[in-house]
Amino acid sequence: MFQPFREFLEEELFGRFDLSSRSIPPGLEFNVSDRGKNPAQIQSWCYQCPQLRKIRYTYIDAGETAQVFNSVIYPAHHYEMPLLGIDFLSFGKKKILVVLDFQPLFRDRAYQEKYIEPMRPIRDRYSDLAQNLEMKFYDANQYFSKYLLFAKTDAETVTNQLFPAYKEYLQLYWQMLEQVPPLTDPEDIKRIVQGQKDYDQYSAERDPASGLFSSYFGHEWAERFLYEFLFEDAVPLAVAAGRG
Numbered sequence: 001m002f003q004p005f006r007e008f009l010e011e012e013l014f015g016r017f018d019l020s021s022r023s024i025p026p027g028l029e030f031n032v033s034d035r036g037k038n039p040a041q042i043q044s045w046c047y048q049c050p051q052l053r054k055i056r057y058t059y060i061d062a063g064e065t066a067q068v069f070n071s072v073i074y075p076a077h078h079y080e081m082p083l084l085g086i087d088f089l090s091f092g093k094k095k096i097l098v099v100l101d102f103q104p105l106f107r108d109r110a111y112q113e114k115y116i117e118p119m120r121p122i123r124d125r126y127s128d129l130a131q132n133l134e135m136k137f138y139d140a141n142q143y144f145s146k147y148l149l150f151a152k153t154d155a156e157t158v159t160n161q162l163f164p165a166y167k168e169y170l171q172l173y174w175q176m177l178e179q180v181p182p183l184t185d186p187e188d189i190k191r192i193v194q195g196q197k198d199y200d201q202y203s204a205e206r207d208p209a210s211g212l213f214s215s216y217f218g219h220e221w222a223e224r225f226l227y228e229f230l231f232e233d234a235v236p237l238a239v240a241a242g243r244g
């Protein structure tokens with residue numbers, strides 16, 4: 001269902017950037033599950049280039065039962081711009097949830113003006129995909145922008161609206177990346193390092209996918225996947241508590 005989105009992202013990345021592979025810890029790059037009736041497989045890719053310090057995406061294919069395309073792109077630490085976040089989920093073809101956002105590291109007005117306002121004209125043209133749904137796991141005011149696409153939708157809308165919207169958001173993201181002034185003050189850069197780390201910590205603790213990973217691949221694998229790959233700059237709660 002979302003393979004064309006993955007392929008498009010891949011073509012864009014390889015066409016625009018000088019990518020090198022970034023290692024994925026052993027055992028986390030690929031897994032298959034035959035627990036229960038429905039076989040599921042999960043595969044991940046990870047790259048870096050001078051402008052983007054971590055580009056990761058994951059595809060879960062459990063046939064009709066579940067299709068998920070998830071990605072986060074982290075700019076280099078000398079760019080303060082938002083992370084690109086993608087989470088497209090389809091369960092049994094009936095339940096389709098899509099989220100796409102430039103995920104802000106900071107919430108001040110100047111930041112919003114520079115990095116979030118440019119999304120607005122696109123968002124306004126895809127109002128079917130901007131549904132103002134309530135968030136149950138995350139706080140909509142943290143690491144989400146007011147112009148995110150967030151919708152419960154159907155397969156037809158995925159093809160006819162989400163795909164063009166996705167292309168436009170990506171286009172804007174690349175354009176922003178070309179224009180963003182690099183930070184040079186080590187203090188400013190430190191603030192971005194911390195901002196991206198805080199994002200990982202927050203996301204690892206809230207990720208609604210942890211149950212899904214556990215059910216397919218077991219708790220231990222799920223924890224490793226979250227803390228060693230998806231959000232590798234997060235510290236597992238038990239470890240963090242022990243350090244206190």
Ligand code: BLA
Nearest residue numbers: 058068070071085086087099100101135136137138208209
């Ligand atoms: C929701 N994301 C979800 C849900 C799952 C995932 C299972 C709950 C769906 C439901 O309501 O039943 C799945 N999340 C994943 C997967 C990965 C993951 C498979 O991290 C990793 C491979 N989530 C993101 C990113 C964004 C995001 C980058 O990982 C930003 C665009 C958003 N996902 C997001 C939001 C919700 C969601 C906003 C709704 C959660 C809520 O209601 O609070």
